[in-house]
Amino acid sequence: MATPSIIGQKNKKGxxxxxxxxxxxxxxxxxxxxxGSEVIKEAIRRASVDVMIAYPITPQSEAAALIxxxxxxxxxxxxxxxxxxxxxxxxxxxxxxxxxxxxxxxAGPGTMRAMENFPMWAGxxxxxxxxxxxxxxxxxxxxxxxxxxxxxxxxxxxxxxxAETAQDFYDWILKGYMVAEEPDVHLPLALCCDGFFVxxxxxxxxxxxxxxxxxxxxxxxxxxxxxxxxxxxxxxMRDPFVMKSNYISYATHASWQQEVWAAVERSRKHTIAWxxxxxxxxxxxxxxxxxxxxxxxxxxxxxxxxxxxxGIDVGLVKVKTIRPWPGEExxxxxxxxxxxxxxxxxxxxxxAREVKAxxxxxxxxxxxxxxxxxxxxxPEIIVGEIKSLLGMKVETLATRGS
Amino acid sequence: MSLERIKIAPELYDIMPPEYQDLVQRATYxxxxxxxxxxxxxxxxxxxxxxxxxCPESMAFRYILASLPNPEDTVMVGSTGCTSLxxxxxxxxxxxxxxxxxxxxxSGLKRALALRFPGRIKDVVVLAGDGATVDIGLDMTLxxxxxxxxxxxxxxxxxxxxxxxxxxxxxxxxxxxxxMAPVGKTFEKVRLPEIARESGCHYxxxxxxxxxxxxxxxxKNAVYVAREIGPTYIQFYTPCILEIGKNxxxxxxxxxxxxxxxxxxxxxxxxSDAAKELLAEIAAxxxxxxxxAKKQLAGQNA
Ligand SMILES: Cc1ncc(C[n+]2csc(CCOP(=O)(O)OP(=O)(O)O)c2C)c(N)n1
Ligand code: SF4
Ligand SMILES: [Mg+2]
Numbered sequence: 231m232a233t234p235s236i237i238g239q240k241n242k243k244g245x246x247x248x249x250x251x252x253x254x255x256x257x258x259x260x261x262x263x264x265x266g267s268e269v270i271k272e273a274i275r276r277a278s279v280d281v282m283i284a285y286p287i288t289p290q291s292e293a294a295a296l297i298x299x300x301x302x303x304x305x306x307x308x309x310x311x312x313x314x315x316x317x318x319x320x321x322x323x324x325x326x327x328x329x330x331x332x333x334x335x336x337a338g339p340g341t342m343r344a345m346e347n348f349p350m351w352a353g354x355x356x357x358x359x360x361x362x363x364x365x366x367x368x369x370x371x372x373x374x375x376x377x378x379x380x381x382x383x384x385x386x387x388x389x390x391x392x393a394e395t396a397q398d399f400y401d402w403i404l405k406g407y408m409v410a411e412e413p414d415v416h417l418p419l420a421l422c423c424d425g426f427f428v429x430x431x432x433x434x435x436x437x438x439x440x441x442x443x444x445x446x447x448x449x450x451x452x453x454x455x456x457x458x459x460x461x462x463x464x465x466x467m468r469d470p471f472v473m474k475s476n477y478i479s480y481a482t483h484a485s486w487q488q489e490v491w492a493a494v495e496r497s498r499k500h501t502i503a504w505x506x507x508x509x510x511x512x513x514x515x516x517x518x519x520x521x522x523x524x525x526x527x528x529x530x531x532x533x534x535x536x537x538x539x540x541g542i543d544v545g546l547v548k549v550k551t552i553r554p555w556p557g558e559e560x561x562x563x564x565x566x567x568x569x570x571x572x573x574x575x576x577x578x579x580x581x582a583r584e585v586k587a588x589x590x591x592x593x594x595x596x597x598x599x600x601x602x603x604x605x606x607x608x609p610e611i612i613v614g615e616i617k618s619l620l621g622m623k624v625e626t627l628a629t630r631g632s
Numbered sequence: 633m634s635l636e637r638i639k640i641a642p643e644l645y646d647i648m649p650p651e652y653q654d655l656v657q658r659a660t661y662x663x664x665x666x667x668x669x670x671x672x673x674x675x676x677x678x679x680x681x682x683x684x685x686x687c688p689e690s691m692a693f694r695y696i697l698a699s700l701p702n703p704e705d706t707v708m709v710g711s712t713g714c715t716s717l718x719x720x721x722x723x724x725x726x727x728x729x730x731x732x733x734x735x736x737x738x739s740g741l742k743r744a745l746a747l748r749f750p751g752r753i754k755d756v757v758v759l760a761g762d763g764a765t766v767d768i769g770l771d772m773t774l775x776x777x778x779x780x781x782x783x784x785x786x787x788x789x790x791x792x793x794x795x796x797x798x799x800x801x802x803x804x805x806x807x808x809x810x811x812m813a814p815v816g817k818t819f820e821k822v823r824l825p826e827i828a829r830e831s832g833c834h835y836x837x838x839x840x841x842x843x844x845x846x847x848x849x850x851x852k853n854a855v856y857v858a859r860e861i862g863p864t865y866i867q868f869y870t871p872c873i874l875e876i877g878k879n880x881x882x883x884x885x886x887x888x889x890x891x892x893x894x895x896x897x898x899x900x901x902x903x904s905d906a907a908k909e910l911l912a913e914i915a916a917x918x919x920x921x922x923x924x925a926k927k928q929l930a931g932q933n934a
Contacts, residue, residue: 324740
């Protein structure tokens, strides 16, 4: 049965539902000077979001409040402040179970507070989009940028992407829905960025036309029934699996976990198309290759330029998605490298662990430099680490001026 | 209309499970006068359950499902606990996600359904245990009431954590000796019905499930008020016969004892003025409907 296309029709704000590929790849763009938070607002203005649920936590509070303004203007169907991040994520789940396109934002302790929800979202196949503006989760209390929380998201079954710039953020919010809502994916997306560095700095961003928006979410493309009593309800099973200690029960749980992770894998082909690959690789014929995600990529790029001035050739791999994990791509991009340098904004080095688990001869991986707790990562420290790896003399703070 | 939605394509009819064929032929979806008296005479919306034999929760489930005014447009939200063993057998869409988050899920769900189906009835009914409602989920229970979310919250109060083996809960009576209350519970049973009233619920009832007609009445009222006005709350005593040491056939007597005057489940209700008005309107219409039906019947017999 052919359903009439919604493309070309207008929403109540007069925006035209536009073919997403055209909107994001071909439609004219307008350069605009915005903070990361404002960029989130502009992306959501064009995302045909039904429900946004908000809760204040630095550094995402501004973005979450700006979406409230969009709601007041009529661009978002419903919006409210929940009572805690745990509740917010469950409210998001309820809205998604009910067939809505759902958006939320959180950070640091909020991510941790809500954690029980994330495997539930994935297992329930809810394509909710959650922006994570990473900040410290350590004690004593910190509000500063730190990506440690991402390590916890990696095993939830969610898609996890790591934006470097405000431009990534803008495009990926819109593309994120396209990937997450594919029937063979239908999973939640944690779209992460490094708090403050991306949210609170102004950047030039190329925006798509404000009178174009994504087509609305169609809950009947979900691989699991939408909980709206519009399709036949039957009892799901004779014996609830939760109580049965038998093989069928174990096999059911195991196969559903396998299916969730298979869906993460199936997102690969859609993500490659929309993001133009899971990684960007430059100059990877070099002996030294930096592999990084988030703003560590920007710092790595600076370091590459500084080293080039000194005649030292270094490659750069920008990792865009952590789930799905671009293992194949990273293996290929690092195959010539003698040294693989992985700068990170967290103390444990989760990206380095992932890379080490992926490539042959992983003694080539140099996990660092690491900064944490809000420290910046001057490109000089990446330069320093690379030089010392190459056996070159490095000026350190201690030797400076001596 | 509702039966239309669940109809089976003729080509697929013979391969559908017999209980589904039965549902299509005999369920009471869309029947205006549906109620507890249909139990046993039409296809019920609940199949067999996996609760302990004689558990009053199983009766409560049957009465509630028979009483929902519009099951064809009702979505239920459960929580972890003994109730979660029953929901997989229930023929209305229902959501189990986590333990204690039921009122948060229902808040999001109700708003999504309101947005997607403007002008149409889509009832949301939460059904969860006392541990879920009062202990681990209390903030979400109360906050949904503060926000005036338009759905019904039903608590199966068995005064303990049954599913994990009989631990102390906030709705347990003071002095009761249980797991994790080794010297007896030291504080009073939480007064959630009063808290519900103060938190903005428009219709609050505290009672047992010993009388199916009473269950039918309060469930219908609670759903109607939630649909039109705001949050409603029912606290049903559904004793855990297993953990209080009763036999399968003793549940009913336990409830009757607990609902005597001055006992903790003596019938108690609170109805806001707005809800009173609405319920009076509905009662008047119902009376008219019944009179008309009677007249028609008399005409047919004449
Ligand atoms: C986060 C979390 N904590 C604890 C549990 C364990 N748990 C499962 S059911 C339950 C008790 C349920 O008690 P109640 O809500 O009163 O329902 P009942 O079983 O008594 O009907 C508990 C503690 C869980 N599933 N999830
Ligand atoms: S444990 Fe208690 S509440 Fe649970 S099914 Fe058995 S009798 Fe009912
Ligand atoms: Mg209980």
